[in-house]
Amino acid sequence: MEVLGIDIGGSGMKAAIVDLKSGEFVTKRKRYKTPQPATPEAMMVTVIKLLKHFEWTGPIGCGFPAAIIDGTVKTASNIDKSWIDKPLANMIRKATGCATRVMNDVDVAGLAEMRFGAGKGHEGTVLILALGTGIGSALFHNQQLMPNTELGHIQFKGDIAEAYAANSIREDEDLSWEVWGKRLNQYLVEVHKLVWPDLIIIGGGVSKKFKKYEKYIDEKLKVIPAELKNHAGIVGAASQFL
Template identity: 55%
Template sequence: MEILGVDIGGTGIKGAPVDTATGQLTAERYRLPTPIPATPEAMSATVAQVAEHFNWKGMVGCGFPAAVREGQVLNASNIAKSWLGQNAQKLFAKATGCAVTVANDADAAGYAEMQFGAGRDFNGIVLIITLGTGIGTALFVQGQLVPNLELGHIEINGKEAEKWTAAIVREKKQLSWKKWAGRLDIYLTHMQSYLWPDLIIVGGGVSQKHDKFLPLLTLETRVVPAQMRNEAGIVGAALVAQQAL
């Protein structure tokens, strides 16, 4: 089955058709910048542009940078506050003319890692961290998702964790890998003490350079890089849509 997966991020909205049996993209992914401000109207129009690029008429799955319940947006940290209370599923369906499902973006990426990536065939407690504009978190217990955890917003040393530790912070503040790894180590140590996972998977674009920071971590918990990389959100969004059929 082919489903159009759309990964909606703080800086880019990208999509591609996905073969949900193999996790492979069946066409080259298409990316557009996330509109500023990231309002419901502007983002819906951008999602529609992605669907139009592929002349898509079938099912669409979207990963969205917020907690989502039955299509409704519950928080708005890296998107316009006007999203609060809006039903993203209905807005995207109207804009694209397609059947649409919407899930938290980290949860979607987590599904991809668990089915086709670093969490494949692992049945313990798995915490997946996505590091980018913010910090996304997904927790799987015996293969079952605990949705919408949003643990990037915990407070560490009086600051919201993602505003201190996200990958974009390293870039903006021009932190060395060692200094940024120290911040990440503190954050992951908190996650370890709260959740006691058997495995932590670190994803997001920065995971492509995992050799520069993973060896500097001091956690007892095993930490590995994500394998799906930039395709995780797209593939996972398609997998979430498949579950809704």
């Protein structure tokens, strides 16, 4: 089965057709900038552009940067606040005539890692953390997703955790890998106390640089890098139809 996977983020909207048997792209990825302001009207225009680019009429899976309940947007941090309570899945269905499923963007990236990447075959509790502008989380138990966790937003060091240990903080404050790696470790130890994962998978852009900070992470924690890198969001979005 082939599905159009759309990964919607605060800065870019990316899509490709995915073969759900292999988890591989059938086409090259297409990316458009997320319109600013990122209003529902403007972003839906870009969704239609992606559809037309692929001449697509089949099922659509979408990852979106918000908590999603029954296809409806419940939060808005990197998008326009007017998204809150918009029925995104129905909006895409009406605009395209295509069967549509929508979930949180980190949750779908987690689905991809659990089905085709670093989490494949892992039972027990697995926590996936996407370290980027913020810290996104996806929590699985025995391969079942517990949706819409926001473990980057726990109170930590007088603020939310992502204000201390996100990759954007490393870049903005020009932190060395050692300083940032130790900050990340403090956060991982704290999160471990909350959900007791058997495995933590680090995603986001810094997953490629894992060797640079691996030695600063407590060896009692089982932490590994994600495998699917930039493909995870699109593959996971499509894999909602598995």
